[in-house]
Amino acid sequence: MGHIVIQNVCQAYRNRRHHTREGDDPAIGYGDCIQVLDNVDLEFADGEMVCILGPSGCGKSTLLRIMAGFEPATGGTVSIDGKQVKRPGSDHIFVFQHNGLLPWMTVWENVGLGLRHMQAPQARAEKISEHIEMVELEGFEHHYPHQLSGGMQRRAELARALAVNPDILIMDEPFSGLDFLTHMKMREEVVNMHEFIGKTTIVVTHDIDDALIMGDRIVVMSERPARVKMNRTLDFSRPRDFQKDPALNKLRSEIFLMLGVAYAV
Amino acid sequence: MNAITASESTAQRILRHAVIPCLAFVLLLVVWDLLARFSGWSRQVFPGPLQVFMSLGELMLNGTLLQHTVASLFRVTAGFYLAVILGLPLGILLGRLRMARALLNPIIQFLRPISPLAWIPLSMLWFGIGDKPAVFLIFLSSFFPLVVSTTITVSAINPVFFQVAANFNFTRWEVITKIVIPAMIPGTITALRISVTIAWLVVVAAEMIAVQSGLGYLILDSRNALRMDYVMNGMIVIGLIGLLLDAIMRRLGRIESAGWYRNG
Ligand SMILES: Nc1ncnc2c1ncn2[C@@H]1O[C@H](COP(=O)(O)OP(=O)(O)OP(=O)(O)O)[C@@H](O)[C@H]1O
Ligand SMILES: [Mg+2]
Numbered sequence: 001m002g003h004i005v006i007q008n009v010c011q012a013y014r015n016r017r018h019h020t021r022e023g024d025d026p027a028i029g030y031g032d033c034i035q036v037l038d039n040v041d042l043e044f045a046d047g048e049m050v051c052i053l054g055p056s057g058c059g060k061s062t063l064l065r066i067m068a069g070f071e072p073a074t075g076g077t078v079s080i081d082g083k084q085v086k087r088p089g090s091d092h093i094f095v096f097q098h099n100g101l102l103p104w105m106t107v108w109e110n111v112g113l114g115l116r117h118m119q120a121p122q123a124r125a126e127k128i129s130e131h132i133e134m135v136e137l138e139g140f141e142h143h144y145p146h147q148l149s150g151g152m153q154r155r156a157e158l159a160r161a162l163a164v165n166p167d168i169l170i171m172d173e174p175f176s177g178l179d180f181l182t183h184m185k186m187r188e189e190v191v192n193m194h195e196f197i198g199k200t201t202i203v204v205t206h207d208i209d210d211a212l213i214m215g216d217r218i219v220v221m222s223e224r225p226a227r228v229k230m231n232r233t234l235d236f237s238r239p240r241d242f243q244k245d246p247a248l249n250k251l252r253s254e255i256f257l258m259l260g261v262a263y264a265v
Numbered sequence: 266m267n268a269i270t271a272s273e274s275t276a277q278r279i280l281r282h283a284v285i286p287c288l289a290f291v292l293l294l295v296v297w298d299l300l301a302r303f304s305g306w307s308r309q310v311f312p313g314p315l316q317v318f319m320s321l322g323e324l325m326l327n328g329t330l331l332q333h334t335v336a337s338l339f340r341v342t343a344g345f346y347l348a349v350i351l352g353l354p355l356g357i358l359l360g361r362l363r364m365a366r367a368l369l370n371p372i373i374q375f376l377r378p379i380s381p382l383a384w385i386p387l388s389m390l391w392f393g394i395g396d397k398p399a400v401f402l403i404f405l406s407s408f409f410p411l412v413v414s415t416t417i418t419v420s421a422i423n424p425v426f427f428q429v430a431a432n433f434n435f436t437r438w439e440v441i442t443k444i445v446i447p448a449m450i451p452g453t454i455t456a457l458r459i460s461v462t463i464a465w466l467v468v469v470a471a472e473m474i475a476v477q478s479g480l481g482y483l484i485l486d487s488r489n490a491l492r493m494d495y496v497m498n499g500m501i502v503i504g505l506i507g508l509l510l511d512a513i514m515r516r517l518g519r520i521e522s523a524g525w526y527r528n529g
Binding site: 068069070087088089090093094096098099100102104105113114116164 | 423425426428429431432433434439443444447448450
């Protein structure tokens, strides 16, 4: 299950200073601090595909890191199925923006990372190759990450994440740095994957079209400190095409405006 | 192999890797011979190459050279292994735990710039005469560089790898064996290469004081006997073995570089 509740999450980082000053927030300690997340309140249903948009540097990755349990928030809580997230774990897997594969392990070993404790080697091998097939990397089992293209690396990382059968997948800009066609294919794969296994999937993206095509829910964040500016469920049928669907196209212009771009087509 | 050497023909490669270095050695011999002839020093004080090679043959045949070389190599190996066995784990600990670093780093930084040679008097008092003080000095000479460079290597490991480890519920032990050790291999090989060179420098000095064998002792003893040709033999063997040690370490680096980080 992957029902997520994000309650009043705040995050601030301090630029270290070695003496206190009036007005310092005791919760953060001393030093000038920069407020990154400001009372973020969100709730995602189990199996939802959530796309998060927002200006660069607003705190999207920060929110994801808190959800993954990589860092504590200065305020508020994140809970999964009623249990507060305190540390990382294999029930909520983070898919990294860059180079999340371990470079000294082959594709096979990387995909098997989360299956280390499986007793039967036969079953383990089957599960690994099943997931390698799922992302169409057959024949590359014994390649190292640096021998793969950028898109293949992302697919291998996706296979590694899916192999542990997590309740939640957290993806930080999974398509950034890919060429246009690979981007399209990868997006299709993620959508298919989501339709097939139905895990709660949270995707941060810079691409509004990604969000419109993939999302069951779109969240738009404000400039830093990030607040939730828009939180809307999308019940457009798939496959979606905003050029043919006026309602979808209207939403698109709305989001463009919200992100500070006057978009008129 | 990079693009430039790949475009080189075989003949050019042989020229660059074999012919030119050999020419350099021939040139060295000629200069040496000329200097020995015309420097004005006697043959006793400044022997020429021919004389030195004759006595090299002599020392090789009667086994003296082998015996001293083995003695030196034994001490370097013992001291160096000791430094690796203790230094790498300590470096990993310091690289991983900020508290340990805060505790031990000042001490290490204070001890590190003290030349191993400054430890000679204490090591002789503590360990007496024989292999032990020499091994101790070699240990000191490699230990601190190894600890410091391992600490730096480990603390510079990409934090994403540790997040991946946490995400997949790695135990502390798995973090060490599956993340830290593989990630530190390239940096560690460089560190080993540098510190074995230092160890080899120090063994010769150590053998001049505490022991009755080894290449350092050969040099000192020959000086006392005014046999400068033997002194030079000792120097030549030291140089050759230094080359050999470096080549072994480089080979070690090359075996590893067949793996993952070759293009990384
Ligand atoms: N560990 C940290 N210490 C101090 N400041 C930080 C830290 N991590 C992030 N920040 C700051 O928090 C802000 C938000 O960073 P974050 O990476 O979450 O942005 P983002 O929305 O993911 O941006 P992008 O779209 O460019 O990836 C930035 O201004 C950054 O400088
Ligand atoms: Mg980011």
